[in-house]
Amino acid sequence: MIASSVQLGDGVVIHHPDLVNLYGCSIGAGTRIGTFVEIQKGAAIAENCKISSHSFICEGVEIEEGVFIGHGVMFTNDLHPRAVNLDGGLQTDADWSLVPTLVKRRASIGSNATIVAGVTIGEGAQVGAGAVVTKDVPAYAVVAGVPARIIGRAADAPVEVLSSGGTR
Template sequence: MITPDVVLDGKVIIHQPDLVNLYGCRIGAGTRIGAFVEIQKNAVVGRDCKISSHSFLCEGVTIEDGVFIGHGVMFTNDTYPRALTADGTVQSEADWSVIPTRVGRCASIGSNATILPGVTIGEGAMVGAGAVVTRDVEPYTTVAGVPARVLHPSERKKGGAMRTNERLA
């Protein structure tokens, strides 16, 4: 289901529109979205991204241009999720605050990674499949594992040359 409040910029490709849930979000031009993806209200996806099937982008997530999101990637936006308040009543939106998460330009997140709230994944960073990202990832750094740890620190300094296997749009 794609609700009327979704903003789709030019040439967004949704491979199976009847198998996605998009509501109250904005998707940049040239972005491709796979089946069984949910993108919640107030989430923003930049231009020329790829959001693979079965991924979940919750409220408060900002994805910059050229980002790759693998299959089954899960974002979270609440550090202490609860169904009930302290007095036992059902929790509502008024009982918690969204903790924003940002993924920098041309970063890549491998399949089945989980991104905890409040994290920034830097430009050109790479998150390995299955990683659980609990803290910020520096630009052009590769992390993997549970919790995610640095495998390859940044080899690129601001304004410097990129490695040959890196490409920025």
């Protein structure tokens, strides 16, 4: 289902629109969305991204241009999730705080990775399949594992990548 509240840029391709769940989000021009993807209200996806099947992008996630999201990638937006309050009553929107996440341009996230709320994945970074990202990933770093740790640097990284994660 694609809700009327979704903002779609020019040339967005949604494979099997009847098999996605998109509501209150924005999707930039040229982006491709796979089957069985859910993108919640308040999520923002920039231009020319690829969101593969079975991925979940929740409220508070911002994805910059040219990002690849593999199959079954899961984002979170709450560091202390609970179904009920101390009194046993179901929690409502007023009972939790949204924790935003940022994926910078040209980053790639491998299949079945989990991205914990509040992290920034740097420009050109690569997250290995099945990784659990609990901390910020520097620009052009390659991370893998549970929890994700730096194991290298992206092959297309600029010649000099500073220790701060910036480029020069």
